[in-house]
Amino acid sequence: MKMSLDVRFSPPPSISCLEITPGILHHLELAQKLRPLASRFVLITTDPIAHVYGYALQARLQQQGLTVHLMTFPDGEHFKTRAIKEQLEDQLLDKGWGRDTCILALGGGVVTDLAGYLAATYCRGLPLVVFPTSLVAMIDACIGGKTGVNVPQGKNMIGALHLPKHIIIDPTLLQTLPTLELKHGIVEMIKHGCVASLEHFIYLEQHSKEILQLQSKIISEAIFQSCSIKKNIVEQDPTEQGLRRILNFGHTVGHALETLSHYTLPHGQAVAWGMLVESDLAVAMGHLCSATKQRIQALLHTYAISLSLPQDISVDRLLDAMILDKKSRQGRPRFVILQELGKAVSFSETYCIEVPETLLRSVLHQCMQTKGPNIV
Numbered sequence: 105m106k107m108s109l110d111v112r113f114s115p116p117p118s119i120s121c122l123e124i125t126p127g128i129l130h131h132l133e134l135a136q137k138l139r140p141l142a143s144r145f146v147l148i149t150t151d152p153i154a155h156v157y158g159y160a161l162q163a164r165l166q167q168q169g170l171t172v173h174l175m176t177f178p179d180g181e182h183f184k185t186r187a188i189k190e191q192l193e194d195q196l197l198d199k200g201w202g203r204d205t206c207i208l209a210l211g212g213g214v215v216t217d218l219a220g221y222l223a224a225t226y227c228r229g230l231p232l233v234v235f236p237t238s239l240v241a242m243i244d245a246c247i248g249g250k251t252g253v254n255v256p257q258g259k260n261m262i263g264a265l266h267l268p269k270h271i272i273i274d275p276t277l278l279q280t281l282p283t284l285e286l287k288h289g290i291v292e293m294i295k296h297g298c299v300a301s302l303e304h305f306i307y308l309e310q311h312s313k314e315i316l317q318l319q320s321k322i323i324s325e326a327i328f329q330s331c332s333i334k335k336n337i338v339e340q341d342p343t344e345q346g347l348r349r350i351l352n353f354g355h356t357v358g359h360a361l362e363t364l365s366h367y368t369l370p371h372g373q374a375v376a377w378g379m380l381v382e383s384d385l386a387v388a389m390g391h392l393c394s395a396t397k398q399r400i401q402a403l404l405h406t407y408a409i410s411l412s413l414p415q416d417i418s419v420d421r422l423l424d425a426m427i428l429d430k431k432s433r434q435g436r437p438r439f440v441i442l443q444e445l446g447k448a449v450s451f452s453e454t455y456c457i458e459v460p461e462t463l464l465r466s467v468l469h470q471c472m473q474t475k476g477p478n479i480v
């Protein structure tokens with residue numbers, strides 16, 4: 105007799121519970137929200153964020169009767185490693201804390217990725233609550249459940265999918281975020297508008313001044329729109345078989361620029377340049393009208409994001425670096441191609457395509473004409 109058991113699970117929603125409330129870190133209800141999740145809490149953050157927000161949050165939650173242990177690690181992408189994760193795990197093991205523990209991740213994408221990965225694996229999975237503090241973390245890193253660390257062979261090569269129980273966004277935290285970091289988040293927001301929502305793109309066009317000034321209502325709305333766009337895309341394609349690839353618009357060229365700069369070039373700036381080159385590609389292929397490309401360029405300019413590509417990089421080296429992109433097939437890079445604002449070309453639902461090398465070379469040569477900085 106054949107016996108079978110269906111052990112498949114339907115894809116989980118990418119957001120369990122997302123809340124955007126200015127000042128929420130100071131609200132008393134926060135402790136009530138957390139209390140049912142575990143009997144003790146580990147707040148993970150970086151050293152500088154601990155001083156600005158971490159110790160105060162720990163003290164506030166403790167005043168509300170929660171047991172909260174705070175663990176920090178040094179700031180920066182260099183510390184998003186297995187070694188740091190192991191050090192934090194050892195601290196928890198030494199305390200004898202087990203399954204009845206909840207991880208609270210407070211920080212930018214580095215913290216949410218690393219603490220999220222720790223939550224995914226410690227005791228085979230602990231509840232996770234994310235408090236993103238950078239714009240990139242608010243609208244990108246904390247949505248979709250991807251967690252992980254870097255290894256010398258590549259970024260985010262080791263990790264797991266682990267969804268937070270709550271994502272708690274306090275836009276007032278952005279007041280201490282350096283302007284350059286804010287702009288990197290804005291680039292990803294513009295990307296969301298380009299590939300999935302004309303309305304979001306227009307919102308970013310119409311409210312640039314208020315967004316840059318972090319006007320509470322406007323920035324909260326922009327964050328909400330951007331989170332919703334990513335959530336909808338991730339829910340439709342949780343394992344990145346097709347549609348989710350549109351989130352990689354600008355990233356084939358962007359990642360190649362980052363690699364060639366030995367990661368000295370910030371991701372947001374590299375993606376901004378990548379979006380311009382890949383828009384030019386879409387125009388050259390006849391999918392996008394050049395006025396739309398100009399509109400994307402104008403929006404990046406409005407947010408004072410540099411538009412001129414680096415000059416010290418050859419087209420050959422850029423092409424070589426693009427082959428390493430995860431969307432490449434048989435050594436040929438593939439690109440997300442825009443059709444109009446809010447829509448990428450489907451290409452039979454693969455949402456990316458190879459581009460003939462001659463066309464790619466000619467577009468890259470053309471883009472390099474605009475004089476920019478040296479990055480190598």
Ligand SMILES: NC(=O)c1ccc[n+]([C@@H]2O[C@H](COP(=O)([O-])OP(=O)(O)OC[C@H]3O[C@@H](n4cnc5c(N)ncnc54)[C@H](O)[C@@H]3O)[C@@H](O)[C@H]2O)c1
Pocket residue numbers: 150152153156179180181184211212213214215217237238239240241244245246247248249250251259260277278279280281282285288
């Ligand atoms: N999991 C995902 O789906 C996903 C998506 C996008 C990015 N990421 C990851 O996120 C990371 C990038 O995130 P990031 O740009 O937030 O980098 P980050 O975490 O390094 O933060 C950038 C800098 O801003 C500082 N900072 C953050 N919030 C602050 C605040 N409120 N006030 C003052 N300073 C603040 C940080 O200390 C840091 O120096 C990368 O590791 C990337 O791989 C993950």
Ligand SMILES: [Zn+2]
Pocket residue numbers: 292355371375
């Ligand atoms: Zn990105």
